[in-house]
Amino acid sequence: MRLSLVLCAALVASPVLAAAPPTAEARWWGHVETLAGPEFEGRLTGSPGHAKAAAYAAGRFKAYGLQPAGTDGFLQPVTFAVQRIDAARSSVALVSGSETTPVAVGPDIILGARIPQLPTVDAPLVFIGYGLHLPEIGVDDFAGQDLKGKIAVYINGGPQEISAALKSHSRGTQTWRAASAAGAIGLIGLSSPKTAEIPWERTIENSIQPGMYPADPTLQDAGAPKFSATFNPAMAEKLFARSGHSFAEVVALADAAKPMTGFDLKLGLKANVAASVSAVTSQNVVAKLPGSDPRLAAEHVVITAHIDHLGLNETGKGAPYYPGAMDNASGVATVLEVARQMAAAKVKPKRSVLFVLVTAEEKGLLGSKYFAERPSVPKGSVVADLNMDMALPLWPLTSVIVLGVDESTLGEAARAAAASRGLEVVADPYPDRNSFIRSDQYSFIRVGVPALAFKFGFKPGTPEAAIEKAWRSDRYHGLADDLSQPVERAEAVKFNAYMAAVALQVANAPQRPAWKDTSFFKRFAD
Structure with a gap:
């Protein structure tokens, strides 16, 4: 009995029975x-x-x-x-002459919240291809086009001969800087359905969250308020309807990583953006x-x-x-x-x-x-x-x-x-x-x-x-x-x-x- 008690006491005190460290x-x-x-x-x-x-x-x-x-x-x-966008109180429409076509905020277009948004917009639309700004290698989709006071529309991607690193770099803050330098008042981004990472329905859900940008103006990339939006690929043909081109044609070039040139979309865009900033x-x-x-x-x-x-x-x-x-x-x-x-x-x-x-x-x-x-x-x-x-x-x-x-x-x-x-x-x-x-x-x-x-x-x-x-x-x-x-x-x-x-x-x-x-x-x- 005494031996059993001693053994029990030893086992209780033994570190072997202590909790093992986590793996x-x-x-x-x-x-x-x-x-x-x-x-x-x-x-x-x-x-x-x-x-x-x-x-x-x-x-x-x-x-x-x-x-x-x-x-x-x-x-x-x-x-x-x-910056929080109030989609229900915002409106967007495509304009051609006296014809106005409403664009549903959310289902058709998502208004960006990562740069200060312009409260009102009335501007022509110009397609600029991939929207790349790499003048060092002779590539600048913003050059040779009149963008002053206009909204530039681009599709994600780029020609195969340009490295992924360079395309990625140009797709960042360089895009906004190039747009500002060219006099554009906004950007609309498109993507090929083939390369979309998130279904549009989930993108809409995420868009109700607020966007942010540095409170210090010296750290902001756009330089001044701009119109910023992303268009639903399933609805993007609306943007090309009067241009003599099609979104399907643009997507085919993007999916094949082929060069493309810009053109006038022969449409305007009017928008009223309801946003609050804290x-x-x-x-x-x-x-x-x-x-x-x-x-x-x-x-x-x-x-x-x-x-x-x-x-x-x-x-x-x-x-x-x-x-x-x-x-x-x-x-x-x-x-x-x-x-x-x-x-x-x-x-x-x-x-x-x-x-x-x-x-x-x-x-x-x-x-x-x-x-x-x-x-x-x-x-x-x-x-x-x-x-x-x-x-x-x-x-x-x-x-x-x-x-x-x-x-x-x-x-x-x-x-x-x-x-x-x-x-x-x-x-x-x-x-x-x-x-x-x-x-x-x-x-x-x-x-x-x-x-x-x-x-x-x-x-x-x-x-x-x-x-x-x-x-x-x-x-x-x-x-x-x-x-x-x-x-x-x-x-x-x-x-x-x-x-x-x-x-x-x-x-x-x-x-x-x-x-x-x-x-x-x-x-x-x-």
Whole structure:
């Protein structure tokens, strides 16, 4: 009996019976579960749910022993203008002579909210092809056309001979800058049904959410209020009815990545836009792992992911909020896990590493734009950005897509880390999605900092491509991007290890990363 009592006492005290530490899978998925959970209400920029998510991430960074590196502890507050379009009180019509054809706001056209909207518009429409502005390589769809006081209409895409990176760059802020320089008062975007990522019905649902732009006018891209809209592809023939051309003809050229020229649509557009504007403050979250090398520690490698998502569901149908599990709780979880691993390692990286979780990506890369242009560390000290947004761990990790891999010496680190793990680096399978400019790495590129973005790799025509396509169609920016979807958690852990390896290679390299002389984007550093 005494022996039994002794054994029982020993078992009770034994650490073997203590709770086992969480596995790497459980840790990563635990962050995703938390951030995509109901407490955070979809993490809309400036919302209480977003503030709670920022506090959660800051708490994790503190627990890992990282230094606060924001302007207010771990936080960097940023103020945005919030623009909400009242579709019911807005009106749009196409005009030809005395004939007026109403265009339904919502079903036919979505009014943009990411730049200050003009309250009233009465202007001719001109089709300008792809709307590319790349005069450095002799491509400028805004040239040779009279756009003063007019609205330019363009379709997404570009000729095959122009690289995906250049098309993506031109599709960003360059489009607004070129439009402003040409005297255009607005832009209407079109897309081919073949390349549409989200069904139009879901795009309409998402459009009821407010848009945002920097409260500071010096950070705004359009320069002044402009008319901004997206047209339903199923209704786009209305725009071409009097031009002598058809939308079907334009789509065929775009789908084949063929050159196209612009022409007068011989239509005008009248609009009254009802919009309200307010202000909100949100937070970037910034933590620092100091470098170990006396000379290189003053330089910073930045690892980013956006922590915001779409917030509450205001449609009155379905779940109460948009969870954003893959977009982008998964990326935040990876940053947190990479931070934990690097902070716990006995040997610290030579350069300092900043872990930056940015706000307002869904509103136009606004949080990363603010950090890149007004960093909480000396601006010239930021040498690289490694970004994760919707990596999509939905199939086995055998390859990676590294956006920007051929633009700078960062590509060598990405390829070396991939090779050491038996991973293939594959090309962007859908360059006309403009992915190179659609996440936060682009904010750093615009200020001259070499940057990369990472996703699970796949090739066109494979089962993985089918999974990715279905995810974008069924879940992207939808209520179904939730915790019930099938996720390859063990593969996510492998991806986390790959990202940590890339970060270490960059942080320990003797030379700071540099743009290649052949890269178009080297001009930003120059």
